[in-house]
Amino acid sequence: MKLSYRFEQTSCRLRIDGLPDLSAGHGPEVIGILSGWEMDLAGHPTLEGKRDHLQALLAAVLPYARHLVSSVPRPVGAATDPVQMEPIAAPRAGLSNRPSHRLRLHSSQPDTQPLELSFDDAELADLVRCLDQLRLDPRVQLGLTLPPDRPLLRREILERVPKRQRLTAPAAGLVALAITAAIGLMVPLPRRTASPAASPPASPTSPLTPPR
Structure with a gap:
């Protein structure tokens, strides 16, 4: 029996059609064989395709969103990949509703x-x-995989901190060092006092010398 499941959000609707994979031990309510999918996006053409296209969509959009949440937006997908996701230049002031992400199919x-x-x-x-609902739904067992999560590079972590903030601490340290050195140069050094001349030791009187 053909199964169909829908995952809906305000501006996105995803429908998955398929059949249970009895050879894998799936129950009658589980889609294990994908026969087709369709995605409706508000203001955009309807997307549809085969399993490979859905896999490519997951592999581009979800890692892109992960980097975006980490404040390190960067393109995902090469020019030869079926799906690419990339950021658009930051919107100018007063244009906060301007699209800032581009999906290329x-x-x-x-x-x-x-x-x-x-x-x-x-x-x-x-x-x-919508893609997360599909990936986490136990009724859909298509074996869709994502690239392994990798920690951010040191350069990417540093780029998350604004340049002005990164330079504030070293600049404050240099200023404090310069002020301390200037104060040290202005403080006069203590003068060295001459020690009194040592008087010559008195000649001891020999007890064997008779008095005169």
């Missing part, structure tokens, strides 16, 4: 231009929630 058909979709933060959050 490459078609497997020759001579077909990539499809580009732009999202703001709220739309990206809805997309991530």
Whole structure:
């Protein structure tokens, strides 16, 4: 029996169609064989495809969102990958609703231009929630995998701190050192006092010398 499950958010709706994989011991309510999927995004064309396309979408969007939460936004996916996710230049003042994330989908058909979709933060959050619901739903056992989570590089961690804040502590230390050195130069050194001349020792009177 064909199964169909939906995962919905405000601006995103994902539908998964498939069948149980009886050879893997799945129950009658579990999708183990994907027959198709469809995603409706508000203001964008409907996306659909096969298992490989869904896997590529998960492998690009979720790692991108993880770096975004860590305040280290960076592109995910190479030019040859079927799905790419990248940040758009930060919006100017007064344009906070401007899309700041771009999803690029490459078609497997020759001579077909990539499809580009732009999202703001709220739309990206809805997309991530839908994909997370799919990935964590026990009724969907498709074996979809994600790239392993890796810790941020030292350079990426430093970039999270604003440059002005990173330079404040060293600059304050140099200023304190310069002030301490200046005060030390202004304090006069104590003068050295001459020690009194030592008087010559008195000649001892020999007890064997008779008095005169």
